[in-house]
Amino acid sequence: AQSVTQLDSHVSVSEGTPVLLRCNYSSSYSPSLFWYVQHPNKGLQLLLKYTSAATLVKGINGFEAEFKKSETSFHLTKPSAHMSDAAEYFCVAFPTSGTYKYIFGTGTRLKVLA
Amino acid sequence: DGGITQSPKYLFRKEGQNVTLSCEQNLNHDAMYWYRQDPGQGLRLIYYSQIVNDFQKGDIAEGYSVSREKKESFPLTVTSAQKNPTAFYLCASSIAGISGNTIYFGEGSWLTVV
Numbered sequence: 001a002q003s004v005t006q007l008d009s010h011v012s013v014s015e016g017t018p019v020l021l022r023c024n025y026s027s028s029y030s031p032s033l034f035w036y037v038q039h040p041n042k043g044l045q046l047l048l049k050y051t052s053a054a055t056l057v058k059g060i061n062g063f064e065a066e067f068k069k070s071e072t073s074f075h076l077t078k079p080s081a082h083m084s085d086a087a088e089y090f091c092v093a094f095p096t097s098g099t100y101k102y103i104f105g106t107g108t109r110l111k112v113l114a
Numbered sequence: 115d116g117g118i119t120q121s122p123k124y125l126f127r128k129e130g131q132n133v134t135l136s137c138e139q140n141l142n143h144d145a146m147y148w149y150r151q152d153p154g155q156g157l158r159l160i161y162y163s164q165i166v167n168d169f170q171k172g173d174i175a176e177g178y179s180v181s182r183e184k185k186e187s188f189p190l191t192v193t194s195a196q197k198n199p200t201a202f203y204l205c206a207s208s209i210a211g212i213s214g215n216t217i218y219f220g221e222g223s224w225l226t227v228v
Contacts, residue, residue, distance in 0.1 A: 032214040043118075043204055043219035051214035090156065094214070101172070102147075102217055106156040 002027045004093050006105035014113045019063075019078040021108045023091035026072060031093040031103075033074045035065055038088045038107075047089075050074060061085070086112045116141045120205050120220035126228045127192065127199060135190045135223050137205035144210035146188035147217070150174060151202040160203075163188055164210045192225060200227050 007022040025031060032051045036044040048059025055067045065076045074091060091105040118139045127133045139146065145164050149157040159172030163182040177196025182188055188207075192199045203223045209215040 034216070036219075041202075041222065041224070043221045044206075045219075046216055049214070049216060092217070094217075101159060101162065104157045109154075 002031075002093065002095055002103055004091050004103050004105040006089075006091050006108050008108050009106065010109045010111065012111040012113060013081045015083055016080050019076070019081045019085065019110065021076040021089050021091075021110065023074045023076065023105060024072050025074060025091075025093045025103075027093060027095055030069070031095050033065075033067060034092040034094070035059065035063070035074075035076045036090045036092060038090065040087075044090060047076070081110075081112045083112050083114065086110055118205055118207055118218055118220035120203075120223050122223060123221070124224045124226070126226050128228060130194045132191055132193050133225065135192070135203055135205075135225070137188045137190065137220060138186055139188075139205075139207045139218075139220075140186060141207055141218060142185070143207035143218075144185065145208045146182070147206040147208075148172075148178070148180065148188070148190045149204040149206065151204060151222075153202075157204065160190065199225055201225060 003026045005024045034049045035047040038044045047063050048057045050057045050067045058064045063078045088107045088109050090107050093103045121136045147162045148160040151157050158174050160178050161180045163169035169182050179191045205220040206217050208217040
């Protein structure tokens with residue numbers, strides 16, 4: 001079965017320190033992978049996506065993610081956290097064949113401490 | 115601006131009442147989706163549609179109904195058969211079928227049972 005696992009439900013960092021949000025996927029096919037951010041009472045906004053063109057993907061607001069096929073991981077990082085980064089983050093996969101359904105992780109809530 | 119418009123933002127339902135959430139997109143996308151999000155949880159797929167006049171049940175379709183009479187519109191009806199409808203509902207759209215396509219989200223609608 002295809003699945004996306006976000007390894008941490010909550011992550012706390014101090015402002016100005018690095019952010020690491022972890023995501024692993026399980027798929028019989030090489031998927032397209034996305035990271036989205038959700039602020040309270042809002043929809044999801046795309047941060048970045050991986051579609052096999054390059055393993056290191058840069059997104060908006062200084063975020064980036066690296067696709068590692070050998071580890072089936074797609075972790076999200078940012079060198080220096082800002083207070084405005086506090087939000088819920090979702091890792092999402094879209095299998096390249098089979099079902100047309102997007103597969104969502106359960107989310108990681110990022111807290112940024114002053 | 116292109117995007118997805120959901121209305122209303124807040125809706126209250128009385129016991130035994132059907133309510134309809136509106137979703138309109140002007141992105142010219144063929145595929146549209148409805149997701150349910152419970153507080154602190156991830157997204158669960160209710161229904162999706164890859165083309166006009168066709169739609170499929172998602173993982174939690176019981177107690178919900180949809181229609182897709184126009185490409186731009188995908189309304190969701192929460193029927194009285196849905197016993198626990200209080201949640202945040204997200205409408206989304208994407209280009210259909212092809213891998214790597216970004217899924218775009220509306221701002222969401224809160225439904226509360228009173």
